Amino acid sequence: MTALGFLYPGHSAEDDYPRIEQLLGSDIRLTVVHTDIGEDAHRVDALLEMGSTARLAAGVEELRLSGAEAVVWACTSGSFVYGWQGAHDQVRALARTAGLPASSTSFGFAHAVQEIGARRVAVGATYPEDVAALFAAFLKDAGAEVVGVRGAGIVTAAEVATWEYDQVLALARAADHSDADAVLLPDTALHTASHLLALEKALSKPVLTANQVTVWEALRLSDRRVNAPELGTLFTKEPIVQV
Template identity: 85%
Template sequence: MTALGFLYPGHSAEDDYPRIEQLLGSDIRLPLVHTDIGEDAHREDALLEMGSTQRLAAGVEELRLSGAEAVVWACTSGSFVYGWEGAHEQVRNLARAAGMPASSTSFAFAHAVPELDAHRVAIAATYPEDVAELFAAFLKDAGVEVVSTRASGIITAAEVGTWGEEEVLALARAGDHPEAEVVLLPDTALHTASHIPALESALSKPVLTANQVTVWEALRLADRRVNAPQLGTLFTKEPIVQA
C-alpha cells in the first residue's frame, strides 16, 4: 500500500481525489488535508499568503500520521505566484516541515509536459488575466513554450468549484490553439477528474488538468507508475528513456 499526501486549499474540487483514487484501481491511497486559505481570491497578495510556509506547515502532521510517503501542495496559483525560484523554495520548506519528498501542482505541470514528449502548450485558465500570465511565465522558466493563454477572469475558487462538464469543455475549447500539442487547465478548484476522456476527445490532443497532474506528480515522487486510461494520456504514456 502506498499513501500519497496532498495539502489542498479550502473546499472546492477536493472530491476529485477520491474519484482519482478509484480510477487508479491500485494499492494507492490519496489522503488529503485541507489548508486554511485566508481570503479566497485569485489575486497576487492573497495567493502569496495562501501558499505561505506557515499555512502549509500546519497540515503536515496530519499527513505524517496518515502514512504518506510524499506530499504535494495541491494548488497551482498558490505556487507559481512565487515565481520559479520562489516556488522551489516553497517546496523545499514543505519537504523540511513534512520530512518527506514534496512538490506542488505548478511543478507537476512543468514535469508532465515533457513526460508527454511535448513542448508547445495552450493555457485555458479560470484565473484573471494577470494571474494566468504568471503561470505562463512560470512554464516558460521551465522550458515550456506557451503558444496561447486564455483567462476567464474568475476571482474565487468557490465559483470555479461550481463548474460542471459543460463549462469545463467550453473552457478547454476556448483555450485551445492549433499550434499547441497539449492544453493545460491549471486550477485545482476545477472539477476535472471525471471529464478527462471527454476533454481529450473534444480537442483531439492530450489535456492536463490540475488535480490529475497533482496526483501524477505524487506518484512520480514515490517512484510509482499506474496505467489508468480514464485519467488521460498522461496515465497511459510509457516513460521517456533518456539516451
C-alpha cells in the first residue's frame, strides 16, 4: 500500500481525488486534508496568504496520522505566485514541518512537462490574465517554452468548481496553439479527472490538468509508476531519459 497525502485549499474539486484513486486501480490510497483558504480570490495578495507556511502547517498533523508517505500542496496558484525560488522555499518548509517528501502542483506541472517530453506548451488558465502570466513565468523558469496563454478571468475557485465539461473543453481549445506539444489547465478547483481522455482526443495532443499532475507528482515522490490510461498520456507514457 502506498499512502499519499494532499493539502487541498477549501472545497471545490476535491472529488477528483477519489475518482483518480479509483482509476489508478492499485494499492494506492489518496488522503485529502482541507486547508483554510482565507479569501477565495485569484488575486496575488490573497494567493500569497492562502499558501502561507502557517496555513499549510495546520493540516500536516492529520496527514501524518493518515500514514502518508509524501505530501503535495494541491494548489497551483498558491504556489507559483511565490515565484520559482519562493515556491521552492514553500515546499522545503512543508517538508520540514511534515517530515516527509513534499512538493506542490506547480512543480508537478514542471516535472510532468518534462516527463512527456513537451518542449512547447500552451496554457489555458481559469485565472485573470495577470495571475495566468505568473504561471507562464514559472514554467519558463522550469525550462518550458510557453507559446500561448489564455486567461478566463474567473476570480473565485467556487465559480471554477461549477464548470462542466463543455466549458473545460472550450478553454482548452481556446488556449491550444499549433506549436504546442501539450495544453496545460492549471487550477485544482477545476474538475478534470473524468475528462482527460476526451480532452486529449479533442485536441489530438496531451493535456495536463492540475489534479491529475498533483497525484502524479505524489507518486513520483514515492517512486511509484502506475499505468492508468484513463488518466491520459501522463499516466501511460514511458519516462523521458535525460541524456
